[in-house]
Amino acid sequence: MADQNSTSDRDFESVLTSSDTSVAEFEDSHRGVVGTLQHVLHGNPTLVPVIVLVVAVLAFGLIAGDRFFTPFNLTLIMQQVSIIGILAAAQSLVIITAGIDLSVAAIMVLMSVISGKLAVELGVPAPLALLIGFAGGIGAGYMNGLLITKVKLPPFITTLGTWNIFFALNLWLSGAQSIRGQDIDATAPLLKFFGLSFTIGSARVTYGVLLMIVIFVVLWYVLNKTAWGRHVYMIGDDKEAAELAGIRTDRTLRQVYMLAGFICALAAWASIGRVGSISPQSFYEGNLESITAVVIGGISLFGGRGSIMGALFGALIVGVFQSGLRLAGVDVLWQVFAIGWLIIIAVAVDQWIRKVSA
Amino acid sequence: MTNPILQARGLVKRYGRVTALDNADFDLMPGEILAVIGDNGAGKSSLIKAISGAVTPDEGRITLEGQEVSYSSPLQAREAGIECVYQTLALSPALSITDNMFVGRELKKPGFMGKYMGMLDHKAMEDFARAKLSELGLMTIQNINQAVETLSGGQRQGVAVARAAAFGSKVIILDEPTAALGVKESRKVLELIQDVRSRGTPVVLISHNMPHVFEVADRIHIHRLGKRLTVVDPKEVSMSDAVALMTGAMQPDAVAA
Numbered sequence: 001m002a003d004q005n006s007t008s009d010r011d012f013e014s015v016l017t018s019s020d021t022s023v024a025e026f027e028d029s030h031r032g033v034v035g036t037l038q039h040v041l042h043g044n045p046t047l048v049p050v051i052v053l054v055v056a057v058l059a060f061g062l063i064a065g066d067r068f069f070t071p072f073n074l075t076l077i078m079q080q081v082s083i084i085g086i087l088a089a090a091q092s093l094v095i096i097t098a099g100i101d102l103s104v105a106a107i108m109v110l111m112s113v114i115s116g117k118l119a120v121e122l123g124v125p126a127p128l129a130l131l132i133g134f135a136g137g138i139g140a141g142y143m144n145g146l147l148i149t150k151v152k153l154p155p156f157i158t159t160l161g162t163w164n165i166f167f168a169l170n171l172w173l174s175g176a177q178s179i180r181g182q183d184i185d186a187t188a189p190l191l192k193f194f195g196l197s198f199t200i201g202s203a204r205v206t207y208g209v210l211l212m213i214v215i216f217v218v219l220w221y222v223l224n225k226t227a228w229g230r231h232v233y234m235i236g237d238d239k240e241a242a243e244l245a246g247i248r249t250d251r252t253l254r255q256v257y258m259l260a261g262f263i264c265a266l267a268a269w270a271s272i273g274r275v276g277s278i279s280p281q282s283f284y285e286g287n288l289e290s291i292t293a294v295v296i297g298g299i300s301l302f303g304g305r306g307s308i309m310g311a312l313f314g315a316l317i318v319g320v321f322q323s324g325l326r327l328a329g330v331d332v333l334w335q336v337f338a339i340g341w342l343i344i345i346a347v348a349v350d351q352w353i354r355k356v357s358a
Numbered sequence: 359m360t361n362p363i364l365q366a367r368g369l370v371k372r373y374g375r376v377t378a379l380d381n382a383d384f385d386l387m388p389g390e391i392l393a394v395i396g397d398n399g400a401g402k403s404s405l406i407k408a409i410s411g412a413v414t415p416d417e418g419r420i421t422l423e424g425q426e427v428s429y430s431s432p433l434q435a436r437e438a439g440i441e442c443v444y445q446t447l448a449l450s451p452a453l454s455i456t457d458n459m460f461v462g463r464e465l466k467k468p469g470f471m472g473k474y475m476g477m478l479d480h481k482a483m484e485d486f487a488r489a490k491l492s493e494l495g496l497m498t499i500q501n502i503n504q505a506v507e508t509l510s511g512g513q514r515q516g517v518a519v520a521r522a523a524a525f526g527s528k529v530i531i532l533d534e535p536t537a538a539l540g541v542k543e544s545r546k547v548l549e550l551i552q553d554v555r556s557r558g559t560p561v562v563l564i565s566h567n568m569p570h571v572f573e574v575a576d577r578i579h580i581h582r583l584g585k586r587l588t589v590v591d592p593k594e595v596s597m598s599d600a601v602a603l604m605t606g607a608m609q610p611d612a613v614a615a
Binding site: 042222225226228230231234237244245246248304305 | 432433442444448450452458505
């Protein structure tokens with residue numbers, strides 16, 4: 001009786017043996033140029049910023065002519081984007097986990113003020129002052145991470161809060177006073193190390209630019225070649241799935257925010273060399289500029305997608321637009337206008353790529 | 359008589375005033391497919407969560423191969439050899455098949471780069487993933503590095519089962535593996551389940567699909583009102599009787615007779 005039951009219940013499947021084994025297929029020619037492009041970009045989301053960067057460099061080379069296309073100007077762009085670039089590296093880590101860190105620039109300025117205050121005004125040896133700055137950056141990141149994973153606050157709200165807190169602490173510690181470049185030179189020149197440079201022909205490369213590139217290369221390695229990096233992507237893609245698959249997601253998230261905080265402290269050191277002094281009022285919009293670079297670099301705000309190298313290209317695109325438009329004699333407001341459109345287009349392209357079907 | 363590989367006695371789990379598990383027992387024999395059926399709210403999920411480490415029961419004990427075990431996370435259960443394929447599959451859509459299969463137990467390169475730089479051995483992982491997928495007859499997947507989101511529902515289920523079966527686990531738990539699949543894909547997954555059993559790994563199958571349960575299960579555990587009502591043999595009980603037991607329309611004594 002039961003046997004009969006179970007076989008009769010499968011009768012509807014008996015026709016399967018003669019069923020058509022082909023699966024729904026679409027030939028590439030049917031997919032069209034646009035569909036193929038969508039697929040290629042889905043596999044390599046960093047291609048968009050690379051193309052935009054190359055096109056922008058060539059276009060501004062034509063418009064602004066000789067002045068743009070000099071080694072001096074191109075390396076100057078690198079220097080101009082180096083601080084935002086380093087912040088964008090920290091921001092990328094957080095955004096890949098589907099979070100956001102509005103406090104990156106505030107952590108950076110706070111740590112530059114702490115290191116400068118200790119080294120220049122309190123006579124602490126410069127290496128020790130810098131180490132305290134690094135520890136502070138990690139600590140600030142840990143605070144963000146704890147609030148997000150233990151108190152379960154959304155990253156946006158957490159870092160909006162800590163942005164204000166760190167900024168206020170920075171004003172309090174500094175008394176809203178800058179530390180002058182001459183004083184740093186006299187007492188702790190190590191703080192300005194990343195402003196030093198060497199020249200190759202007319203190209204001037206600062207150690208700050210090298211630091212930015214090294215940070216991106218190291219993070220690329222960590223994210224793509226280590227288990228921890230794959231976990232970071234998986235958490236951003238689907239946190240619940242990552243948890244069920246056995247990743248300790250909260251611990252990894254805290255590590256991500258701590259690493260981001262450490263990178264912000266490195267940016268603090270580099271910023272002293274870049275600016276030449278320590279100003280508590282500087283880089284107030286640095287967090288938003290870092291998000292701009294990340295988004296233009298094709299890293300998805302929804303997490304789990306995009307390459308960290310995209311953020312470097314994103315920062316360079318912003319720098320190329322600003323430099324190119326300035327050399328072409330365009331008003332500053334149109335630079336801002338252009339960056340605004342770049343952001344919107346970049347996110348629209350990301351949405352379109354994510355809609356790709358198999 | 360052989361001893362159960364996985365056994366639970368007197369499991370109790372309360373959520374406030376709701377009792378999800380009320381002295382529930384559970385036995386899984388080596389090399390069998392045990393189906394767990396029950397109405398919605400009967401406590402199937404709580405039972406499976408208790409066994410797979412997703413929740414810690416308030417009372418009762420669980421033994422794996424005769425050793426008493428207690429887990430505080432799915433990770434610990436997995437390390438002990440209990441793999442669970444959740445209904446949501448717990449796959450990361452944007453990552454590759456290989457990345458998904460090795461999540462949490464990645465292989466590192468031998469030598470300095472692997473030991474001190476944490477460098478992953480992508481090649482070894484790809485080879486292993488490819489071997490495991492073809493072992494389970496899933497090599498219609500052409501590119502082991504394609505993102506999971508580009509796979510069909512059945513292929514995704516296959517990847518999740520392959521992940522559970524690939525690492526020498528002692529018990530595999532499948533939660534509603536055919537619920538979201540079409541006829542053809544369900545067939546593939548059922549064959550996959552039988553394949554896993556034929557390689558010696560016992561399977562716990564949670565399903566609402568009676569034809570599928572009756573086709574592959576060796577024994578059927580019927581869960582009702584937070585406890586094990588009875589265990590029946592699908593060859594001796596009809597589908598309608600199983601449903602009657604599950605819903606309380608029939609008492610177990612009536613069948614045993």
